Amino acid sequence: MEESASSPAYQERPSAAVAGAVVWTRTLRSAVEAPVLPDGCMDLLWMDGALRVAGPDTRAREVALAAGTRISGIRFAPGTAPALLGVPAHELRDAGVELDALWSPADVRRAAESVAAADDPMTGLEVVSAERAAVIEPADPVVRWIAEQLAAGRSVAETATATGFGARRLHRLSLASFGYGPKTLARVLRLQHGLALSRAGVPFAEVAARAGYADQAHFAREVRDLTGMPLRRLLTVQGADQASNAA
Secondary structure (H helix, E strand, C coil): CCCCCCCCCEEEEECCCCCCCEEEEEECCCCCCCCECCCCCEEEEEECCEEEEECCCCCCECCCCCCCCEEEEEEECCCCHHHHHCCCHHHHCCCEEEHHHCCCHHHHHHHHHHHHHCCCHHHHHHHHHHHHHCCCCCCCHHHHHHHHHHHCCCCHHHHHHHHCCCHHHHHHHHHHHHCCCHHHHHHHHHHHHHHHHHHCCCCHHHHHHHHCCCCHHHHHHHHHHHHCCCHHHHHHHHHHHHHHHHC
16 A cells, blocks of 8 residues: 555554554654664564564664655564564564564565555554464463553562462563563563653653652653653653654
8 A cells, every 4th residue: 555645654553353463554754763662562564575573672772764664563462472473582682583584484475475465564464463373372371461460560579479480480481471571571561651641741740650650750760761861851752753754
């Protein structure tokens, strides 16, 4: 599907074919982009006719692509991508690889042909992912439950006790499923919650309380540590990026 000059620079929607996933597409209207922030997820990307996997990030990373570049992706729910893609998440932590590093050449070729032939890349990525999900062993449901518990503010110790795994087993499972241990996952999910509230205009002190931080200063420290930017600067950069891409 050819994109018109008036098309939104960024679009996303929940996947109708892959549970918990979000499909998205973005056209860079400017070479200056806001940083990509850690979110506990992995993505299957389509760019320039090739498929690539983006692993879980522990820190913000810069996007350096030319204006006009179009990227489409399917963002899998935390913990669900390793089973579908066939790779432990920690092997792709803070990294990305071409899909042919994980799948056979024949499978990659079929997947690329499917995306290219679809009405739009988002739909094509959904089809490829759903077809793959139908023939592999799905992720253990406890993985998604762990992410939900940590996102809700439950402590790592409480989560380990509730699963009956113990701290060491929970840590190993978290590395394979999310790319990092449960403490880091909890920080990343809390960050996303806090930033979503901040972008919605919630006062920072209230954000801190609602997202599970000790206070506003704790929230600000975590934002700087995980994104490399002060809180207000990050929100300004993200706002400028959205305005630039909407122009």
